[in-house]
Amino acid sequence: MTDLLTVKNLTKSFDESGPVVDGLDFTVREDEIFALLGPSGCGKTTCLRLIAGFERADRGSVEIAGKLLESPDHHIAPQNRGIGFVFQDYALFPHLSALENVAFGLTDIPKHKRNVYAEEVLCRTGMGDYKDRSPNELSGGQQQRVALARAIAPKPKFVLLDEPFSNLDAMLRDSMRKEVRSILKKAGMSALLVTHDQEEALSFADRIAVMNDGKIEQIGTPEEVYYQPKTKFVAQFLGRTNLFHADANGGSEINTGLGRMRLNCNACGKVLCSIRPEHLTLEKATNEHPDEIGKVVSREFKGHDITYHVELNDRKYLVHTDNRVIFEPDDSVVIKPLESAVILEDEN
Known part of the structure; x- marks a missing residue:
């Protein structure tokens, strides 16, 4: 063009x-x-x-x-x-x-x-x-x-x-x-x-x-x-997102408060990451990884989807799921990433 x-x-x-x-x-x-x-x-x-x-x-x-x-x-x-x-x-x-x-x-x-x-x-x-x-x-x-x-x-x-x-x-x-x-x-x-x-x-x-x-x-x-x-700024202005810091070791995966997560590119050192709420889902908690178990704080039912507010390790995360993923406040859940986290250029 x-x-x-x-x-x-x-x-x-x-x-x-x-x-x-x-x-x-x-x-x-x-x-x-x-x-x-x-x-x-x-x-x-x-x-x-x-x-x-x-x-x-x-x-x-x-x-x-x-x-x-x-x-x-x-x-x-x-x-x-x-x-x-x-x-x-x-x-x-x-x-x-x-x-x-x-x-x-x-x-x-x-x-x-x-x-x-x-x-x-x-x-x-x-x-x-x-x-x-x-x-x-x-x-x-x-x-x-x-x-x-x-x-x-x-x-x-x-x-x-x-x-x-x-x-x-x-x-x-x-x-x-x-x-x-x-x-x-x-x-x-x-x-x-x-x-x-x-x-x-x-x-x-x-x-x-x-x-x-x-x-x-x-x-x-x-x-x-x-x-x-x-x-x-772009991540937050374009819609709701979850931001978190993590330490990358040069590869395309990192350890986070949500467990092991893929990145959109290789990275090294301390990085700021973003993942959209719809790129996360919830599963019923088991005792396999107790440090990854969170609690549903609240939820917003919107008909075609549901927004969950989940507390995990003193942090709050937003998770958008379809209306077939049903949890209630105080339920124990595990947050599972469906897509890679995105590394942002700034850390402010």
Whole structure:
């Protein structure tokens, strides 16, 4: 795949407290949906605004299809970057109909053809029957689809999505994610999504960059960043996990409080490890290894699965099992790993 967006050493500060965006390097490929995922205040929206041209970079550069858009000495105005933007609040013109909102930016199309083309784009987003309605006559999901139609109508090379699902209720969020992803894929457009929602990034994006304190800690597919986190922050931010220290002797196995456990790679010395709760299971305790017997402290029944809180050797572990593994509080159990533990780069 060819890289469409290239971000190099992108840096931005607003005051003397330090950079909000600190030396970001990443690429987005053609026909790829890429997500910047991180907590509030980590710099992801500032990065989006730098790419869009709403902010000026202190250092670094932004290129699309080899064309320089942003650097300390070069700045192309937002309207000339060939980028579509879907805002968090949709930012539709309240006095214009859905059709007029979409047609507004089609300045390269002859005036007498704009409404025809705008209606075609609205139909692609499932909003053709609502073309004459004003934004205040539309639901949140419908407004979002109109905003997306407006963003893709000029056929931009790239679309930026600034937390576009955050104003929707949980059920609508899920369905709209699927719809918007399908629309972008069918249109063959690359997109950059900014979100603080882990589930949203994992289900929507082809690749994810996990941000923390202005920096990118890891880039990879949803499966890579979830199952093979590189740092403690990534392991904890992407979902619940069990962290523990252990002494490795150069091989791919270690002795832990849970017994002998495989590692995802060879290691030597003191290491910090992570293992997801669903990569553990519970078995009824026997007297064979008394030092590995734990006690169920509590459990959370969720229908399709159960989360157990287990105390073992003065430590507490989380274990997710399917609903056929049944234990009660105070039961004696043995925690068994189903997958390898992952070694993390940091120990803080």
